[in-house]
Amino acid sequence: MGQINLKKVSKSFGNVEVIPPLDLEINDGEFVVFVGPSGCGKSTLLRLIAGLEDVTSGEIAIDGQDATGLPPAKRGLAMVFQSYALYPHMSVRKNIAFPLKMAGLPVEERNRRVEEAAKVLNLTDYLDRRPGQLSGGQRQRVAIGRSIVREPEAFLFDEPLSNLDAALRMGMRLEISELHKRLETTMVYVTHDQIEAMTMADKIVVLQAGVIEQVGSPLELYKRPCNKFVASFIGSPKMNFVEGEEAAKHDAHTIGIRPEHIAVSSEEGLWAGKIGVSEHLGSDTFFHVAVEGFAESITVRADGEIGLEYGDQIYLTPKLDNLHKFDADGLRIE
DSSP, X not given: OOOEEEEEEEEEETTEEEEEEEEEEEOTTOEEEEEOSTTSSHHHHHHHHHTSSOOSEEEEEXXXXXXXXXXXXXXXXXXXXXXXXXXXXXXXXXXXXXXXXXXXXXXXXXXHHHHHHHHHTTOGGGTTSOGGGSOHHHHHHHHHHHHHTTOOSEEEEESTTTXXXXXXXXXXXHHHHHHHHXXXXXXXXXXXXXXXXXXXXXXXXXXXXXXXXXXXXXXXXXXXXXXXXXXXXXXXXXXEEEETHHHHTTXXXXXXXXXXXXXXXXXXXXXXXXXXXXXXXXXXXXXXXXXXXXXXXXXXXXXXXXXOOTTOEEEEEEOXXXXXXXXXXXXXXX
8 A cells, every 4th residue: 555645744944835725545566756946845745745844734644544743654655765875884785784674574574575676677687786886777777776675665766767867767767667566556756857758757746836737647638738827847859838829829828738739830831931040850850940929039959950050931830629718717618
């Protein structure tokens, strides 16, 4: 079991309320990602669940039992931090076994759990090495292994990939996702990277200034963002927004359209503009287009071999079925 329920949970530091009262349900076995800009409260919320911070008000229940006042060690949760926090003088085997040794488990049971975790994480051949002899990705796997051996009700990840380079981040995303499928254990994962959120989560929790803006599956948030903030945060490159007369034609204060939902032509289209900076990614090219009468440039996704360049005339036609409409308060118009 690994169900976590937050009821009217809030957190203040002195007179500053960083998390207003919120409710959240995390179901057993879910992979839930907290995402949002720096300072939005996502790590603080994770620390409240872990017991590393005291709640100011509200209740945290784990598997139906009130855990609000329990110390971290009594909550049945395991946390993986941004820093690996490995003991450099210990072997991988001893690093992974350390929490079991502290808990007083027999040597035979410790060895069994370490061997199983190492097999799951492809660390069997590295058990006798020290952390300094490992890559960043391998060290992060050791940190995860140290959590696995505790057999927790849920794993809590606080931006665990931030210290890795781009290639390792991609590999570790896949490894953590695969680990979730194998263990079928609840995982709560904090990141500011919406690509990590979109590719890993069963359910995404989008936060801004301590407030939950929207909760849903990656596709729900991508297809039906509840407001402009979620619409701009989910999706890469981010959604284009247009105001003024063009939005008024659709009975909206603002219309939004994603770069991949705009048809591109060198001959005709609804909006005429000139190509500015281009980003060539091989299979795709992203053009930043200055459209007359628009306050901001429009980003469009085109075929990587389209053959248009800086300064060329281009015509854009948004796909109306993929248009998003928002009112003056930035809320979605159905």
